[in-house]
Amino acid sequence: MPVICPASKPLVVPVVTASGTKLIRRATESPVLGIVVCERSGSPPFAEASFIRRLIRDGAKLGLDVFAFSPSTWDEAQDSVLAWTWRGGWIREARPAPSLAYDRAWPRDGAAYERHRTSMNRMRASGRLRLLNSKLPGKAAVLRALLRAPELRRWLPPTALYRGEASLTAWLDRCGGAAFLKPSSGSQGRRVIVLSRDSGMSGIVTVRGRTSSNRSYRLIGQPESEAIARIHRWIGNRTYLMQPALELQGLDGEPFDLRILMQRDGEGRWARTGLAARRGRSGAVTTNLHGGGEARNAQQYLTDLFGEREADSLLAELQDAADAVLIRIEESFGPFAELGLDFGIDRTGQCWFLEANSKPGRASMACAGEAAAAEAAERPLAYARHILLRSPWEGIS
Structure with missing residues (x-):
């Protein structure tokens, strides 16, 4: 890809922290995009490290100054963050906080998620970061919004919505015994x-x-009442959605769905x-690559299932x-x-919308x-550049 605007020479400014540690703070005239990450011990220092390296590399071709950072490192007084950049290895240094950020943070557990959410909210509340x-809100809110469109x-x-054990029993009755x-x-x-x-044993x-x-x-051969009680305890106070167990299966009985990536x-x-x-x-219940699934060419996969003409129509x-x-x-x-x-297609060729992901x-x-x-x-880099170099008088796209 050709360079659209040249990268400017960085200005190097020494910064001394409260502990006396001298760091390097870099400022450039190039538009800056921060990549939000959750830091972790070890190497690489965060998830999707190879993807973020690519963003840093490709961003430079577009004239963007790209670095990764955790919101937990934001210094409000200095309006700086501890940034990760790649120079033959991951280098951590102080940088001016970006005004625009691309969220690629993947907290490892609930505690990490809460720490990340708190630090992100603090930074965004300052009005400094967009x-x-x-x-997206939860799946329930997204579905309610979509249902308003005939x-x-x-x-x-x-x-x-799951509303207790009785609601699940009634849902099984409604959906032919599978939920x-x-x-x-x-x-x-x-x-x-x-x-x-x-189907062969009542109550199992x-x-x-x-x-x-x-x-x-x-878990097979479970008494229905005991299984539903166990599910109720496991769900706890979480919000759950109930749907039919759609038959979204390939030729070998494997579950499958289709991911469409839409971008500006x-x-x-x-x-x-x-x-x-x-x-x-x-035998699995999901297709997610994190759960052991694999990606296939959609055109060929659907052609194998439905034939070429039906695949094109789908x-x-x-x-x-x-x-x-x-x-x-x-x-x-x-x-x-x-x-x-994400969409599913059942054995009759019916398309079903499954869910949307704002961090695909x-x-x-x-x-x-x-x-x-x-x-x-x-x-995402080209769109970020579009935003950063747009006149302040222009409207939001």
């Missing part, structure tokens, strides 16, 4: 549950799912970056659905730079082609 991408309802599976439960605030397939009645069920650490489990380009316009099929392990419908969902999400929750939209991963885009994989990294 995020490149808006944040044109979307044909793609939305029947859904109800899928997922946390409203969950991600990467963690803590999902599939409960199904045994099978429970499958994934733990909070994303490990699969399967360097002029602020939405475009589809790539589409990939995600195939879970046989791909066109998926794009129509993605465009419609995107419009409604932005109307409801503000502007976004990118969204990962990049692993599946490799199966969408080299161009898609490259654009998945480059488009």
